[in-house]
Amino acid sequence: MSAAPLPESDLGRARDEVATCVGADQLGPGLHLLTLEAPEAARAALPGEFAQLQMVPGPLLRRPFSFSSVDPGRGTVSFYLRVYGEGTRRLARLALGSTVRLLGPLGRGFTLPESRGSSLLVAGGVGAAPFPHLASRLLAKGERVLWLNGAASSDELFPLGLMPSGLARSAQVTDDGSSGRQGMVTDALPELLDGMDRVYACGPNPMLQAVAEMVGSLRPEAPVEVSIEAPMGCGFGTCLGCSIPLLSRGTAVPGLCCRQGPVLVAGQVDWEGLRRQPSHLE
Ligand SMILES: Cc1cc2nc3c(=O)[nH]c(=O)nc-3n(C[C@H](O)[C@H](O)[C@H](O)COP(=O)(O)OP(=O)(O)OC[C@H]3O[C@@H](n4cnc5c(N)ncnc54)[C@H](O)[C@@H]3O)c2cc1C
Ligand code: FES
Structure with missing residues (x-):
């Protein structure tokens, strides 16, 4: 094919x-x-x-x-x-x-579901950025929304008060344990996955890979969408500065984060290729 x-x-x-x-x-x-x-x-x-x-x-x-x-x-x-x-x-x-x-x-944003269900939003650090907007749209569609928010310490957590009201559940994780559970978002993920119809994640690329792999093994029926980061010049496909390795039907294809992304289905990302790519972002 x-x-x-x-x-x-x-x-x-x-x-x-x-x-x-x-x-x-x-x-x-x-x-x-x-x-x-x-x-x-x-x-x-x-x-x-x-x-x-x-x-x-x-x-x-x-x-x-x-x-x-x-x-x-x-x-x-x-x-x-x-x-x-x-x-x-x-x-x-x-x-x-x-x-x-x-x-x-x-860019291409998150896919909003056509039928009601449960969505888990997973944020790492400043990766919380797109989630107030996403959560509002999901809640307006009658979706059940759970929010897992991780950061280095409590003063770096995106404030829960800036998320829309109506979240079914929220959990916080910090590297140093100063707020919520100590650890990484993947430490808290397994217990939140039960019953989830879909997962949306944004944060550093290695975190996204870890989330995608964990959901793939614990709840393979839930699609995962990730918002990828790459250095950008123009933002609209001209400078080619944001090239990222992608997969289409399992075959490697070159991609541009600003045109095919930043949001991609996790299976469309060549995670190993992305890891090998020189980066100043992590
Ligand atoms: C699609 C997308 C959405 C983003 N959303 C947010 C957000 O909501 N909040 C936030 O704090 N950051 C976000 N970032 C990262 C943010 O764009 C960079 O931190 C910022 O460009 C750094 O610019 P600077 O001038 O401070 O750093 P400099 O190092 O001076 O930037 C130098 C160049 O590298 C590029 N660059 C540097 N770091 C990044 C990076 N991490 N990602 C992309 N390009 C980079 C810049 O565009 C610039 O051309 C996003 C990145 C992408 C790709
Ligand atoms: S940022 Fe220029 S091509 Fe993507």
Whole structure:
């Protein structure tokens, strides 16, 4: 059987808009919630999709961030940021009323189920970012939503209060045991998998691989979708900077994180190839 090309993002929905900062909150050490007035993105962005943000003046290349929450009524979108280098440092210092350029929505997001069931959302660190938006959409469809949130320590956990109300269950895990159970998200995963119809995960790529393998062995009937990270230049398929090894019907195919991803079915990712790829992200 020949390898079919994997579906690509719809660039026709992306808009380039000037977004005004209407909220800038520090949530933890180097962790910030940035809220921007960006009516077009607020109307269009689906869970798991991302925006490329550019500060002017600022670095030449835009930086990719998942939509964390959207409020189409107010015309606002929020991003949960971890300060990493120059771009995120500047975003974290953005003053109320100042502007950035927002290109989006970009990428392929999470698949929303067609029938009601139970979804487990698994986050590692700043990988919590896309889940408020995803949880809201799932809850609105009548889905039962469980939330497993892991971080290095309690002050780095995404606040439960920023998740939509109505979660069936939430569990926290920290490396140092300062909040919730001590360990990694995969330590808490087995006891939450019972009855799950699907699993969504976002975090460092090795965590995603571990989650995918564990669900594959303990609850193989539950599809797993993962939001992959790769260094991005353009965000729309031109620079080829975000190439990642993918699988289509088990055959290796080259892919672009920004077009076929960032959200992929776990079985579409060539995890060993991804591990071998040079990376400055982990
Ligand atoms: C689809 C996607 C969604 C993301 N969502 C979030 C989010 O919601 N919150 C968050 O804190 N971070 C997120 N990231 C990571 C974030 O984009 C990087 O931390 C950020 O680009 C670093 O920029 P910098 O200028 O601070 O660092 P620098 O090191 O100065 O960046 C240098 C270059 O490398 C690229 N780069 C560096 N680190 C990363 C990285 N981890 N991922 C992708 N490109 C990188 C930048 O785009 C830039 O071109 C996401 C990454 C991707 C691919
Ligand atoms: S970021 Fe340029 S091709 Fe994907």
